[in-house]
Amino acid sequence: MSKKCDKDIINELLDLSRLNFTEEELEKLCKDIDEIRSLLNQVSSLSSLNVKPLYNVWDSELNPPYSVNIEKVNIYDLIPNERVAQNKIKIPWRGE
C-alpha cells in the first residue's frame, strides 16, 4: 500500500462521498490520511485470519417484533415552502 498521498485515490473517494476541500485543506487532508492509514494498516494483517467477521457484537438473531408503533410525520414541517410544489419536494436536478 502506497505511503504517499495518492491523488487518484483521493479524487475517487471525493467523488464517491460527494465531498470537496479547499487547496489548503487538501494538503492537510493528504498528510492526515497517510497517517491514519498507517494506523488502519495495522488491522490488514487480520484479513487472512480464519475467523468469522463480527457485525453484531452479540451475533444476535432477530425475531422481528409483532408490532412497532412508528407514527407518521408531516414532511412539510421539515421542508421550507419554496422547496414544495404541489405537495411534492422540489430538488434541483438538471439531469444529475
Add this chain to the structure above:
Amino acid sequence: MKYKIGLEIHTQLSEAGTKLFCDCDSNYRKYEPNTNVCPVCLGLPGALPVPRRNPLKLALLVSKSFNCEIPEFMVFTRKHYFYPDLPKNYQITQYEKAGGIPVCLKGILKYFDSDHLTWKSVTLRRMNIEEDPGKTEYSGGNILLSEYAYLDYNRSGVPLLEVVTEPEIPTPRDARKAVEYLLLTMEYIGAINPRLEGSFRVDANVSVEGGERVEVKNIGSTLDLEKALKYEIFRQSKIVEEGGKIKRETRHWDSIRGVTKPLRSKETEEEYLYFPDPDIPSIKTEPLLKEALSSNFMTPENFMNRITMYGVSQRIAWSLITVKPAAELFLESVRIGSDPKITARILAIDYKGLLKKSGKNIYEKSNWPNKQILKLLSTLVSNKLYTYDELKYNILPKLLENGNDMNLVLPEKVEPTNLIISVINEEKKAVEDFISGKREALDYLVGKVLKKAKGKAIDPKTIRKMIEITLTKH
C-alpha cells in the same frame, strides 16, 4: 440465430400491509403525495429500520413456492448511491458478496405455457428483499433537462422482491409466460396486486450467439416484455448477420415507439460500498416461514391439479386460474355439489365474457355470483331442465343484471313450435332466400323467433335446428 434470455423481475409486495421497515402503508397509491411517510422511511437522523414480519413472510412464501433454497438466516446490506429518491442515500437490500444473505439462493420457476398447455421451468439464481425508492417526476417528463426533480416519498421503503433468473429462457414468449406465472403465484399468495400501476418492472438481458450481453431496463408490462425482447433479438441478430459486433450495454424500452434505445451508459464498474446494515441483526428464517405456512395458501399449480381432477380440461382450468376469484369460486361451488364441467364453463367462459363485456372488474370477487347460485344453475342444466345455451343466453345475462340475488326469476319455458310457424308465415322473403341457398337468412329467422319469445327460456340452437328441419321438409 441462437440467443439467451435472463430476467430480473422487481415485484412490489403491494399487499404486505406495511412498508419493509416501518408501519407506513405498502399500498401507497391511495395517499396524497408525501403523506404516507414517517421518520424511518424518510431516513430522518436517528430513526432505525426494524424489519416488519409480513413483508418477510410473504417473500418467504414466494421462495417456498418456487422450491428455493432458503438460507437459515437473512442478512440485509446497505447499497450506497446518491439520488433524490433515496432518502438515506443508501438502499437496504440483501447483497450476497458483502456479507448479505438473500431470502432465496436458488430455485425453480415452474410456469405454465398456456399456448402449448404444458409446464416448463427456468432456474432462479436468487431472490432478495429490498426497499423501493421514492417516486420522481420531472417537468415536461424530461429526465435530462428538467430543472427540478419533484419527489413523492410515499413509495419510499415499500418492500420489493427482486427475482433473478438464469439466462436460459428459450423465447420472448416464454419470458412473458414465466413472468405472468410468477406474478400470478404472488397474487395467489397475497403478496401483490399485479394490476396496480407500477407494481412490477422487468430488466431483461439478451445475448445472441457471438455477442455480449445487452440489458434492457424498466419494462413495465408482460406484453411489453415480449415485444422488447423480440425487437432486441431482431436488432442484435441483424447486426451480427451484417458482420457487426454487439457490445455490452444497457438499453431502455420505449413502449410508445416499440424500440429499445441506448441509455446514457456509465459502464465503469459501479462502486456501491456494500456492507451489512449494522442496525439489523441476522434474521432467522425458520420461525417466520413456519408462521407464514400456517395460513393456507395454494399456488396456481395446486389449483390446476385440483381443477383438472374434476375432469375439467387444462385449457378451461387455466382460464379459471388466471382470474383468482373465478378459480376459488369454482372450487367452493364444486365442494357443495355443483357440476364441475358446467360450473367451469360458466365461470371460465360465459360469465367471464359477460363481465368483461359489461365493463365490470373480473378480479373483484363481489362481481361474481355466489356458490349457491352456481350450484343451482349447474343443477338445472345437469338435470336437463334447461339446455346450457338457454342458461347462457337467457339466465346468465339476468344474473349479471340482478347481481347476487337468490330470488333470481328463472325464465318460463315456451313451446317453440307455434312461434316458428308464425315466423315462417310472416317472413316469406327470408324463407325463399333460405330455400334458394342463402344461409344468412336462417340467422335472420332464428332472430325473429327469439324476439317473439321475449326473453323466455329458449335455446337458439334448438330453434335453428327446428327451422332447418321444417323448411327442408318443403
Add this chain to the structure above:
Amino acid sequence: MKETAVSILENIRKGSLEMEDYVFKKLELIRKKDNIINAYISIDSEDFILDRINEIKRNIASGKKMKIPGLVVSIKDNISTNFLPTTAGSKILENYIPPYNATVVEKILEEGGIIIGKTNLDEFAMGSTTEFSAYGLTRNPWDITRVPGGSSGGSAASLAYGSCDLSLGSDTGGSVRLPASYTATVGLKPTYGTVSRYGLIPYANSLEQISPMARSVKDLALIWDVIKGYDEKDATSVNNNYKSDNKFKICIPKEFIEESEPPIKSTIYKLLEKIENEGVAIEYEGKFENLKYALPTYYTIAFAEAASNLARYDGKLYPISSEGLSYKEMSENTRRYYFGFEVKKRILMGVLALSEGFINDYYIAATKGRRIIRDEILNMTKNCIVASSVSPILPPKIGERIKDPLKLYAMDIYTVVANLAGVPALAMPAGFYNNLPIGIQFMAGPFEEEKLISLGSLVEEITGLYNLIAGD
C-alpha cells in the same frame, strides 16, 4: 453535605423543595457560567420549563408514580427531541427540530425529568475533546484552558459546574467515559443493546450506546434505571436479565495502565490498594494480548459506519441546503460547506475502508479483529471486573491534541475496547493531580451494570470523590 440527585429527589417528594425555585436557580447558573464553559447548544425557555413543572405537579397530584420527578437533566445534542433543535454539533443540522422524540427522551419525560437543554459535542460525536463542534468548543470547568474530553464534553461540563443533576451522553469509543474522567463526573457505557438507540443520530451504530452521566454512582443509578430496557423500535435492542451480585474480584491487565502518564498510574494504583484494603480481591497479573489491534479495529469500523450514516446529509430533506443548479451540485455544496474538516476526513476514510479495492484489508479485517478482541474481553470479564485508566493522559490543553489525528485517536486506547466487545464500562473519579481530575475505569461482563454500580458505590465511599462541583 452537598446536594445529590438522590437527596434532591427526596426533598421534592417531601415537598420541602420548591421545583420552580430549584430549576430557575439552575437556569440562573447557566446564564452566569455557560458563556464561558459553553456546555449547552440550546436551552429551554422559562415558559416551557414552567409548563413542564406544572405538568409534573399535576402528575404527582394525580398519584402517578415517577422515578425522577423534578430532577434536572441535560441531554447531548445528538439525541432527538421534538421541542429543542437537535444539531449533532453540526452546521448541517442547524435549526433541525426532529418531528419525534428519541425513546430515552420519552422515558425521561414519562418519569418526570425536566430536560433543561441540549449539550455540546464534537460534530456527529466524532472527536475526543469537544473542540470539533460547529457551535464552539466546550471548556473544562475545572480548568478553562483545558478540554473536557469528548465527544460528550458538553454533558460532562454541564454536570461539573452544577447546571443539572443528571445527563445523557452517547459513547461510541469512550465518549462519556473520557469526559467523565476529565471532569470528575461519572459515566456508564452500558452493554450494547440495553439502551434503545432510537432517536440517537448515529456515528457508528454497531459500537455506540446512549449513556448516562451523573456526579455520583448512586445518582447515575437513578437515570440508568429510567433509560434501560428493550425497545421494539431498535432491532439491536436486547431483552435481558441483568446480573447482579456484590462479590467482586478485580483484574488488572498491565497493558491497561502501564502506558498512562505517571500521575495517572500512581493515582490508580493507590486507589486500587485502598479498594483491596476493603476486602476486594485484586489480581495484578492480567494480560490483554490484542490491545494493539484495538485502535485500528475501532477506527476502521467507526469510519465505515460513519461514512454510510452521513451519506444522507445532502440538503434534500433537511433544513440546510446550499445552492446548486443540479442535485449533484447541491449535495456537493451542502456537504462541502456544512460538514467540518474532521467529519469529512472520517467519511473519506470510511469510504476508503468500504471500497472494492480495500474492503478486505480494512473493513472486513477489522470485523475479524473485533471478534478476537470481543472474545478475549468476554473471557477476561467472566470472572472479574477489569480495572484500568480511562485516558492515558491528563485533560489536555485546548488545541493540544487536535492537530495530529493519531495523537487524538490515541486518547481512546483504553475506552474503545468496551465498545468493540459490547460490554459495560464505568468511568469515575480516582483522584486529582494538580487540581486536574483523574478517572478510573471498571469494565464488566455483559449485563453486569448492577455489579459495576455496586462496585462504583463502594469506591466512591472509599474516595469520598462524589458530587464534586468545579469552583465550589
